[in-house]
Amino acid sequence: MLLHGTTxxxxxxxxxxxxxxxxxxxxxxxxxxxxxxxxxxxxxTYAISDxxxxxxxxxxxxxxxxxxxxxxxxxxxAVGFPKRDTDKIKVALEHTDSLVWVEYETTKxxxxxxxxxxxxxxxxxxxxVVVDPSFQGIGLGKAVIERVVEELLEKGITNIALYSxxxxxxxxxxxxxxxxxxGIRGMVYSRKNNRNN
Ligand SMILES: CC(C)(COP(=O)(O)OP(=O)(O)OC[C@H]1O[C@@H](n2cnc3c(N)ncnc32)[C@H](O)[C@@H]1OP(=O)(O)O)[C@@H](O)C(=O)NCCC(=O)NCCS
Numbered sequence: 191m192l193l194h195g196t197t198x199x200x201x202x203x204x205x206x207x208x209x210x211x212x213x214x215x216x217x218x219x220x221x222x223x224x225x226x227x228x229x230x231x232x233x234x235t236y237a238i239s240d241x242x243x244x245x246x247x248x249x250x251x252x253x254x255x256x257x258x259x260x261x262x263x264x265x266x267x268a269v270g271f272p273k274r275d276t277d278k279i280k281v282a283l284e285h286t287d288s289l290v291w292v293e294y295e296t297t298k299x300x301x302x303x304x305x306x307x308x309x310x311x312x313x314x315x316x317x318x319v320v321v322d323p324s325f326q327g328i329g330l331g332k333a334v335i336e337r338v339v340e341e342l343l344e345k346g347i348t349n350i351a352l353y354s355x356x357x358x359x360x361x362x363x364x365x366x367x368x369x370x371x372x373g374i375r376g377m378v379y380s381r382k383n384n385r386n387n
Contacts (some may be wrong), residue, residue, distance in 0.1 A: 251292070266320055302325065303320050339366070357372075
């Protein structure tokens with residue numbers, strides 16, 4: 191997520207609740223565009239296992255090795271994020287604690303992405319959650335969030351926050367995120383407001 195949203199989802203304080211299994215729809219001709227159903231991988235229960243993703247041509251990646259940052263930038267732009275300097279994205283990723291992306295085997299291009307920064311112990315913030323528009327609605331967004339959150343929880347990091355645009359609150363809620371927990375409100379430094387002071 192970028193900081194152009196206005197609604198802040200603050201830390202979850204309880205274990206992640208995974209949503210109920212998604213119904214498999216077969217209304218797409220391409221097999222990779224079918225929604226994924228609940229399945230367990232070797233260690234975790236995710237909406238879609240790494241193995242099932244791979245069988246559909248989606249390869250789960252956890253490092254920036256082989257990640258083409260210009261192509262990633264193109265996905266950001268395709269979903270409406272402002273185009274950013276690729277060199278700065280590289281620096282941001284080098285300062286990222288947890289990162290997951292999905293490579294589409296056919297094109298070798300990134301089609302889904304999410305990352306988290308934090309202090310490595312207590313707190314993390316999830317950023318830049320995107321799915322290429324051609325691949326939205328088939329479970330990839332849920333898949334990357336589940337894995338980023340799981341990796342953070344495995345590190346003992348339980349204060350996990352993100353910024354959500356209003357139109358995607360319904361995407362994050364079933365993944366365990368709540369708005370304004372216990373009435374706590376997020377605040378973001380605004381250069382615009384301070385210029386007016
Ligand atoms: C938001 C986004 C990451 C979701 O990814 P996706 O791959 O399309 O979502 P999924 O297919 O994994 O959907 C998972 C579930 O969330 C639901 N969902 C997806 N987008 C939703 C939305 N905007 N509002 C409510 N529910 C949503 C799906 O219906 C699905 O429900 P189900 O599990 O009951 O079947 C993707 O649409 C995207 O990249 N949007 C543009 C960028 C953006 O807005 N990023 C977030 C910035 S805060």
